[in-house]
Amino acid sequence: MPEKADVAVIGAGVAGLTTALRLAEGGCSVLVIDQGDPFRGGSGVNAGTLALQNKNAELILFYQRAIAEWRRLDQALDRDIGYVCRGGLRVAESKDEAETLRREVVRQKELGIETEWLEGNRLRHHAPWLGSSISCATYCVDDGFASPLLAGRALVKAALGAGVGVATNREFLGKSTTPNGYRLDTSAGPVECGDVVIAAGAWSGRVAEHFGVTLPVECHVNMLSVTRRIAQFMDNQVVTHIGGRLTLKQYPNGSCLLGGGWRGEGGIETGRKDLNCERLQQNLRLHADVVPPLKDATILRTWAGFEAETPDHWPIAGGFDGHPRLFVAVPAKAGFTAGPIVGRLTAEKLLTGEMPPFARPMDPERFLH
Ligand SMILES: Cc1cc2nc3c(=O)[nH]c(=O)nc-3n(C[C@H](O)[C@H](O)[C@H](O)COP(=O)(O)OP(=O)(O)OC[C@H]3O[C@@H](n4cnc5c(N)ncnc54)[C@H](O)[C@@H]3O)c2cc1C
Numbered sequence: 001m002p003e004k005a006d007v008a009v010i011g012a013g014v015a016g017l018t019t020a021l022r023l024a025e026g027g028c029s030v031l032v033i034d035q036g037d038p039f040r041g042g043s044g045v046n047a048g049t050l051a052l053q054n055k056n057a058e059l060i061l062f063y064q065r066a067i068a069e070w071r072r073l074d075q076a077l078d079r080d081i082g083y084v085c086r087g088g089l090r091v092a093e094s095k096d097e098a099e100t101l102r103r104e105v106v107r108q109k110e111l112g113i114e115t116e117w118l119e120g121n122r123l124r125h126h127a128p129w130l131g132s133s134i135s136c137a138t139y140c141v142d143d144g145f146a147s148p149l150l151a152g153r154a155l156v157k158a159a160l161g162a163g164v165g166v167a168t169n170r171e172f173l174g175k176s177t178t179p180n181g182y183r184l185d186t187s188a189g190p191v192e193c194g195d196v197v198i199a200a201g202a203w204s205g206r207v208a209e210h211f212g213v214t215l216p217v218e219c220h221v222n223m224l225s226v227t228r229r230i231a232q233f234m235d236n237q238v239v240t241h242i243g244g245r246l247t248l249k250q251y252p253n254g255s256c257l258l259g260g261g262w263r264g265e266g267g268i269e270t271g272r273k274d275l276n277c278e279r280l281q282q283n284l285r286l287h288a289d290v291v292p293p294l295k296d297a298t299i300l301r302t303w304a305g306f307e308a309e310t311p312d313h314w315p316i317a318g319g320f321d322g323h324p325r326l327f328v329a330v331p332a333k334a335g336f337t338a339g340p341i342v343g344r345l346t347a348e349k350l351l352t353g354e355m356p357p358f359a360r361p362m363d364p365e366r367f368l369h
Contacts, residue, residue: 005031005165007350008184008193010172010207012038014336015329016199017155017164018073018343023197024162026351031193032164033186035171039152041201045305046336047224047259048082048148049247053090053115053140054240055334057107059313062341062358063334064113067142069341074146079154081146084252088143088238089118089127091134091290097242098136104242105138115140129233131292143238145249148336172200174210181325195350199329199343202268202306204316211326215316216367218309221264221273223280227297229254239291246286248294256297258287264304273304309333317345317362318355328364 007023009016012034020030032038050070055063074083092101108115118126119136126139159166171187181194200207202219232254239248246260262283266272280302288295308330310316315338316330329346331338345359355363 003031003165003189004192005029006193007031007195007197008033008182008191009197009199011041011199011201011203012156012166012168013041013043013199013201014039014151014155014339015201015331015343016197017159018340019197019199019329019347020164021155021159021162022344022347023350024159024164026347028351030164031167031191032159033167033170033172033184033191035169035187037168038156038166039148042305042307042335043201043339044148044152045224045303046148046307047247047249047257048145048151048336049238049240049249049259049334050144050146050337051088051140051238051240051247051334052113052142053088053108053138054244056313057104057111060108060113061111063337064142065358066338066341067144069344070146070337073340077154077158079150079157081151081154082149083144083146084236085142085144086236087139087141088240089130089137089139090240090242091130091137092242093133093135093290095135101136101138101242113140114142127237129291129293131290133289143240145238147251172207172210195325195327197327197329197346197350201330201335202308204308204328204330206268208328211323213320213323213326213364214367215328215330215364216311217316217330219268220307220309221266221304222307223259223262223264223275223283223302223304225258225280225284225299225302227256227258227294228300230256230293230297233293234291241286241290245283246290248287248291255300256294258284258294260286266304268306273306275302275304307333308335312361314361315342316364317342317359318349318364320364320368
């Protein structure tokens with residue numbers, strides 16, 4: 001007998017689980033299927049940065065809402081998600097970078113984002129641990145981070161508690177339509193459902209093909225490193241770089257996480273996510289120049305993961321006019337930050353047929369015309 005649910009969600013990452021949770025709260029029976037374990041795709045291997053000021057002007061108000069959704073989740077979930085919001089610094093080295101940073105802070109202030117300009121003694125007083133190559137920085141109170149590990153556990157527990165079925169090691173293979181919706185073929189037998197939500201991260205384009213829909217989701221391989229624990233020196237602030245090549249934070253336990261979107265090798269076609277050691281060295285050298293105390297830190301582990309990206313950098317959230325029972329929840333770049341709000345918006349679209357005006361740029365229909 002096929003399993004049955006009102007809604008089947010394909011993908012148990014941050015987007016799929018937050019969609020499922022909201023749908024269950026809205027009264028639907030929901031089954032989430034994942035080809036592996038939950039929160040083991042991009043959601044399980046990312047840096048957990050929830051930064052606001054490093055987003056471009058077009059997207060920044062959306063990311064402000066995305067971070068507010070994390071704050072809401074932090075209150076609503078009954079388990080710790082490791083959410084820390086001690087603000088963040090966005091640093092500049094060269095003269096050109098300093099000018100770009102100054103232009104951006106003016107624009108951000110116009111948009112109502114709280115950012116503060118720091119240079120000279122004020123900067124050194126605020127962050128004595130920054131290297132001499134840093135000429136200026138902006139400080140934003142909204143920058144923070146959450147723990148992917150803790151957030152994953154909390155979301156799975158909340159979803160199960162709300163009655164969501166979470167089926168692991170169950171790959172979606174194809175679909176047929178039925179009078180009441182879809183019958184999904186999976187590696188562990190069929191699932192009958194009314195509606196389907198594609199929340200398969202970097203794999204979403206592939207999954208969408210089965211439904212006759214084109215989603216131009218690219219897959220990037222992104223590298224990260226973590227250090228052994230060292231004495232607290234950054235007061236849990238996040239550091240990002242106007243050049244976009246560095247994201248750094250120190251967890252409350254003392255270990256530092258070093259990222260910045262440096263590309264590894266591979267892709268979903270081969271399933272490989274390998275390190276590129278030359279780029280990794282450049283990434284680590286940059287971190288040590290910007291924050292010299294890291295020169296004494298030992299790298300404990302480096303890894304790579306798959307990240308989805310869209311051509312216009314906006315997430316994909318909502319449904320299709322021509323496929324009334326098909327929905328998509330794919331956060332793009334900085335997708336961990338965007339995941340919960342993308343999940344909630346997609347669930348609202350399915351439940352009510354409506355999306356708020358600010359969500360229009362995320363409409364999946366934009367790729368069809
Ligand atoms: C190294 C790295 C660092 C990052 N750092 C940050 C950061 O600091 N801040 C930030 O905001 N973002 C960051 N990101 C991006 C972020 O991790 C992702 O965009 C986000 O987690 C994507 O969530 P998701 O739920 O859309 O996808 P995923 O978490 O990838 O979940 C998709 C799920 O779909 C499942 N799936 C796929 N195909 C099928 C199928 N056919 N059948 C069944 N299941 C299927 C997969 O197994 C997977 O579990 C980073 C990404 C990487 C790789």
